[in-house]
Amino acid sequence: MPDLHKVARALISVSDKTGLIDLGRALSERGIEILSTGGSAKALRDEGIAVKDVAEVTEFPEMMDGRVKTLHPRIHGGLLALRDDDAHVEAMKGHAIPEIDLLVVNLYPFEETVAKGADYDTCIENIDIGGPAMIRAAAKNHAFVNVVTDIADYEPLLAELDANDGATSYGFRQKLALTAYARTGAYDAAVSTWMAGALEEAAPRRRAFAGELAQTLRYGENPHQAAAFYRDGSDRPGVANAVQHQGKELSYNNINDTDAAFELVSEFLPGDGPACAIIKHANPCGVARGATLTEAYRKAFDCDRTSAFGGIVALNMKLDAETAEAIAEIFTEVVIAPGADDAAKEIFAKKKNLRLLTTDGVANPGTPGLTYRQVAGGFLVQDKDVGRIGLEDLKVVTKRQPSDAELEDLLFAWKVAKHVKSNAIVYVKDGATVGVGAGQMSRVDSALIAAKKSERMAEALGLPEALTKGSAVASDAFFPFADGLLEAAAAGATTVIQPGGSMRDAEVIAAADEAGLAMVFTGMRHFRH
Incomplete structure (x- = not known):
């Protein structure tokens, strides 16, 4: 197997014709014969580029609305034949099979079709068959064949040809094959995922996930871990599809925390008024609503100023100058809005180390999807937590009824608790968090930690009480005993929202009544591990 292999003939069949004419002209100018199909052939020919139709090679016309055109031995033989195998070479000669040294294919726009909400039959028609078959054949035979599936590889291909007098190196062909197999794998994953949804199959026998490289990261959670960031192709507003206006590249932890911040603040749609969430290590250290964005930020900041230093700030409305001035008063890693x-x-712009990201709107918190997590030997898949409750879902279980203002704070606290690592306890007053306890093994400890942080913050602000x-x-899940509830009451809480459902609900309700608390059950929990 030679390292360098000359490219004499190319087959081009692309759905996305971006850059097609420039590529075709460049290949033709380098003396490379071009075979092509359908719309690709017409587009090249219309620009005066010499093209030979695949039908001339196969001696079969395109048929069945284009479903059958490249599925033929003279095409796949030309892609799969080993050039240094005498039997393969003799078979090519005996059956008039031309060598194909370069395959340029991008696939029917299946993912885009699904994203547009097309009906079932339209999606089926946009499943490519011939394209993946040719890609796999060419990629398998990368010892001799170049396979280009990404428009971004057009320029590198031409540069490689120029550097090697019309040939390509084995290493180059290997990298193209790697990209090709990843592309067909991602394509099949998109089709199978869509079909599982269309058939309402919650647990298909096999599950595949795929992504496209967005960024090679400096390292992962720690410097000794390699990492990369991939996009899944969805158009959901958030960190993956945001525009970065300034600052150095996002790190692994930046991306994880920024996603957590934006998903939380998106619980508050712009119609709900200005809202701000400040995140540190994937947990909120302050969340608030305000009459203005600046007020929302300052109220969120006052929940835990110490943790907010070097944190991530997410806003649910367009960032204005006044709010930017307030945020710039301390060091902030990322702002997303x-x-x-x-x-x-x-x-x-004066804060060189601050990254500013903007998105096309907030993320709809009710949009369904899947989340997955690796475990040893496999991975867990579940529906995204899109559970939401309103006033009509609350069940008052205590003698005292909460006031309208208390109900508003209860619902606010519930939205925040959904995004706090369990065991989660969130204290809220006047539309702002005033204490957050996250990720403790005991719900009592979460209540104590949140209360203690609130006390320290009150001292820092010069306030007379926590x-x-x-x-x-x-509480993101039910109180299994009354002790956690009583700790919250000792901290000064007067109203409680929790799922209910404990064997000791009656004991917890009795304790709430004795303490003069108003308590509501949601019937829904929000574990976040």
Whole structure:
């Protein structure tokens, strides 16, 4: 097997014709014969580029609305034949099979068709058959054949040909084959995932996930871990599809935390008024609503100023100059918002280490999807937690009824608790978190930690008492005993929201009544591990 192999003939059949004419002309100018099909052949020919139809090679016309055109021995033989195997070479000669040294194929736009909400039959028609078959054949025979499936590889291909007098190196062909197999794998994953959804199959026998490289990261959670960031092709607003306006590249932890921040703040749609979430290590250290975006930020910041330093700030509305000035008062790693005005961008431009990301709107918190997590020997898959409750879902279980203002804070606290690592306890007062306890093995400890942090914050702000006094408290899962509830009451909470469902609910309700608390059950929990 030679390292360098000359490219004499190319087969081009592309759905996305971006860059097609320039590529075709460049190949033709280098003396490479071009075979092509259907729309690709017409587009090249219309620009005066010499093209030979695949039908001339196969001596079969395209048929069945284009479903059958390249599925033929003279095409696959030309892709699969080993050039250094005498029997293969003799078979090619005996059956008039031309060698194909370069395959340029991109597939029917199946993913885009699904994303547009097309009906079942339309999606089926956009499943490519001939393209993946040729790609796999060419990739298998990368000892001799170049396979290009990505428009981004057009220029590198031409550069490689120029560097090697019309030939390509084995290493180059290997890398093209790797990209090719990943592309067909991702394509099949998209089809199988769509079919599972269309058939309402919650647990298909086999499950595949795929992504496209967005960024090679400096390292993972720690410097000794290699890492990369992949996009899944969805158009959901968020960190994967955001535009970065300034600052160095995002790190693994930045991306993880920014996603957590934006998903949380998206619980508050712009119609709900300005909202801000500040995240540190994937947990919220402050969340608030306000009359203005600046007020929302300052209220969120006042929940835990210490943790907010070096944190991630997410906003649910376009960033303005006043809010940018407030955020710029301390070191912040990342700010993500649906947009930013020019004045805000100018303010942040002075902060070279701050990354500003903008998205096309907030992420709809009710959009279904899947989440998955690796475990040793496999991975767990589940529906995304899109559970939401309203006033009509609450069941008052205590003698005291919560007031309208208390109900508003209870629902706010519940939205935040959904995004706090379990065991989660969240204290809220006047539309702002005033204490967050996250990720403890005991719910009692979460309540204590959140209350203690609130006390320290009150001291720092010069307030006479902890902000948890008169607050609403949310627990992501039920109180298994009354002790956690009583710790929250000791911290000053006057209203409680929790799922209910414990064997000791009656004991917990009795304790709430004795403490004069108002408590509501949601009937829904929000474990987040």
